[in-house]
Amino acid sequence: MADKKKFEVPVAHDLLETPDVAEGVMAHSQPYIAKPEIQQTVGFPGELVDNWQEVAVAKLGELTGKYRGLQVYLDSCVKCGACTDSRATGSVAQGLPPPLHVCG
């Protein structure tokens, strides 16, 4: 137990503070992109294709026909905002898409 490392431990308050919405707070967050050759072996083109919007929409259309949950959540989300309060996730506050299952 030599060399005890020092960590900066954030102070936990009784009430969670919800930060104000600020655009771009997660702009620095990027996916960890695999090398093109690794992507190709799992069926991705490796580079961003020109018509990526169409490809993405077509893929979404395909997936809504394969996963009932996706279609139901896309149709049913009333944007009540409860997921923005959800302590389990708080993902919307962090700028991520809401976890639709919180309400569904």
Next chain:
Amino acid sequence: MSTLISTLIYLAALIFVLGVSRKVWHYARVPAPLKIPTTPAPTTRGGVVLRMLREIIFFESLFKANKWTWLFGWLFHAGMLLVLLAHLRYFTEPVWWWVAMLAPLSKYAGIAMGVGLLGLLARRLLVDRVRYISAPSDFLMLVLLLSIVATGLSMRLFIHTDIIGVKQFALGLVRFEWQALPSDVLLFLHLFLIALLILVFPFSKLLHAPGLLFSPSRNQVDNPREHRHSVGWAAHRGRDNG
């Protein structure tokens, strides 16, 4: 005017039935290949039935997530249920006894609807992160419903309309013998907006009504170890290497 509104109501009803059936058919047909009940979840079928009932009647998960949204949302929906049932008096002859009993309550139910909707609208306007995720259609639904409640309550409380005439008109719709609608701007607006609401139902977030029943995160039993979950196109996956 009567012909216009009658045609519109029939059209809206037709599109509603076809549109919602198409959606429900799609929900029922597409498999839910993943076992994703939101835990803690019931481990038996009966438990799931109870969970769904609590969800439908009390909006349990919304209650756990956000008390204000729950309060206004539940007030609105509970009020709407009573108001809809009370409106059956226009479509039945003789009026069923329990519908007649609801008549004095419907006034307060209408007010509850209005309070709920105003609360939800205020939330969308005042809470910054809810405003951030609100799209024009979210406001459209609230304003549409508020207008329906406002015109309905006005006729119920202040500027009474010819409800005998309304009943003849409504029964005419049911019996396919069109009758004249009493000429009343509020009444016309009320019916016109309702037709509009029914018309957009199959293409909007109002689909959460049937959608709730098909949500795999609510209606699945938490028994992935006891029973292998293997359905639809994913049925053959993982059988060999699982």
